[in-house]
Amino acid sequence: MTTDDHEADKTLRGKAEAQLQASPRPAPIQTPETLLHELQVHQIELEHQNEELRRAMLDLENERTRYQQLFDFAPIGYLTLDPSGIIEEINQTCCGMLGLQRQRLTGRRLALFVTPEYRGHLSAMLKRTFEALDRRSTELMLMRPDGSAFWAQLEGHAIDQDGRPGGRCRVAVMDISVQKQAQQDIMQLNQTLEQRVEQRSAKVRELSEELERFTYDVATDLQGPLGHILSFSDMLAKHATAQDPEVQRYADHIRRSGQRMEVLTTALLAFSRASRMRMRLSPIPMDQVLKDVRRKLAPDLTDCQAVVTSDPLPVVQADSGAMQLVLRQLLDNALKFTRGQPEPRIHVFTQDLPREVVIAVRDNGVGFNMRYRDRLFSVFQRLHSERDYEGAGVGLATVRRVMLRLGGRVWAEGRMNEGATFYLALPKHPGEID
Missing domain, CATH: 3.30.450.20 (PAS domain)
Known part of the structure; x- marks a missing residue:
């Protein structure tokens, strides 16, 4: 028997003793007085135990009812x-x-x-x-x-x-019927949105192709009239007499404007061809691509006395012609903007990212203001004066267009009079080429 049981017995006996003393004594019987007392005490103890058992049973029944209600009417x-x-x-x-x-x-x-x-x-x-x-x-x-x-x-x-x-x-x-219905509605909505996106994308591709064809046709058609303008401006300049300097000035202005327009149309044609060129992905060793580009640019490198260095370059999944075009444009750009430096230097290096391979071209040229970096890769957008640096403003736009077609990206970093770095990032596992 535990200590709690002893305590409970003492309590019950005390209650029984008190109740027995408070109640009138029965008539004496023919038994010992002590035995009668004990019997009466035990009887009262049993009555108290029965009462406590009844209360415990009632509490248990209430708890069971409460549990059953919680169990039966739970929200799930x-x-x-x-x-x-x-x-x-x-x-x-x-x-x-x-x-x-x-x-x-x-x-x-x-x-x-x-x-x-x-x-x-x-x-x-x-x-x-x-x-x-x-x-x-x-x-x-x-x-x-x-x-x-x-x-x-x-x-x-x-x-x-x-x-x-x-x-x-x-x-x-x-x-979960409501959740499943919502999922089905979302799937149907996504499917509808995907169809709409695909339709819009197809429309955008169609318009883009139409615009590229239009640009190419316009640039091609302009070459004939431009040739006539330049020819007739030369003839006009030859026939102008020394006594008529005004006519000579007009003829020179027409010739310069025609030459500028010819440069722009030629650049526009090159951009259009780059947008339409066919590409085939294959492993391309960039060391060999750089070697081929340097050989083609050898006269310009000699004239500028530029020092071109490079780290070992990786093999990338790309199109050989596209990578030669891109790298040549970047080296041309670096040569142009390092021309005024006492010791022009160009360095080609690489970075290995988790999903991409990066090829970068760094120069010590005039650099640019980073606030205008978004204009670098737009057609006919220039950050430097045309009088100081020749060009049509299409070369970097061509680089961006080609890189997008290869599934890559391009960006630049620079500071005024501290050089610039142009980055080409190609995916390690490219998808299909448009």
Whole structure:
């Protein structure tokens, strides 16, 4: 007997002694007085014990009723299953989900209320639940006797009080029909949006191709009239007399404007050809590409006395002609803007990023203001005076266009009078080329 039991007995005996002393004594009987006293005390103790038992039973009944209400009217369904999937207990919420009363569900297999195509999901979940110590869940379709079905998420747990896999599985059942419908609506919306995006993209590609064809045709058609303008301006200058300097000045102005326009149309044609050139991806050793470009630029390098150095360059997945065009444009650009330096230097190096290979060209030329870096790669946009640096403002735009077609990107960094660095980033695993 525990200490608490001794204390309870003392309390009961004390109560019994007090009640016995307060009550009138019965008539003497033919038994010893002490025996009579003990019998009366034990009788009163039993009455008190019975009263406390009644109160405890009432409290237990109230607790059981409260638990049953919480169990029955929980916002989600609860049930218990044995290892074969037979329903042992089920709450009222789950009964409402399945459309049957409790007595028609207990003792039956839960699989009978699962649509045939998802019964394998239930069997697999129960098997894993009874074998493991963690919770398992699955999504399946439950069906009612009237043939209607709904999406449900089942989460099972089969742990006993000692933390070991038990012989019963407690399962929570949640109706996720609304979530599934929302997912389906989102998927349909995404599909519709993808179709619209594809249609718009196709329209943009069509307009872009039409614009490129128009640009190419216009630039080609302008070459004839420009040739005539230059020829006639030369003839006009030859026929102008020394006594007519005004005509000579007009002729010179027409010739310079025609030559400038010829440069622009030639650059526009080159940009258009770069946009339409066919590309085939293959492993390209950039060391060999740089060597070929330096050989073609040898006269310019000699004239500028520029020192070109390079680190070992990687092999990239790209088009050989496209990479030669891009690298030549960047070296041309570096030569142009280092021309006024006492010791022009150009360095080609590489960087290895997780998903990209970067080729960079650094020079010690005039640099540029980073506030205007977005204009560098736009057609006919210039950051320096045309009088100081020749060009049409198309070279870097061509670089950007080619890099986009290769699935890469291009950017630049620079500071005024401290040089510039142009970066080409190519994906290590490129997709299809447009």
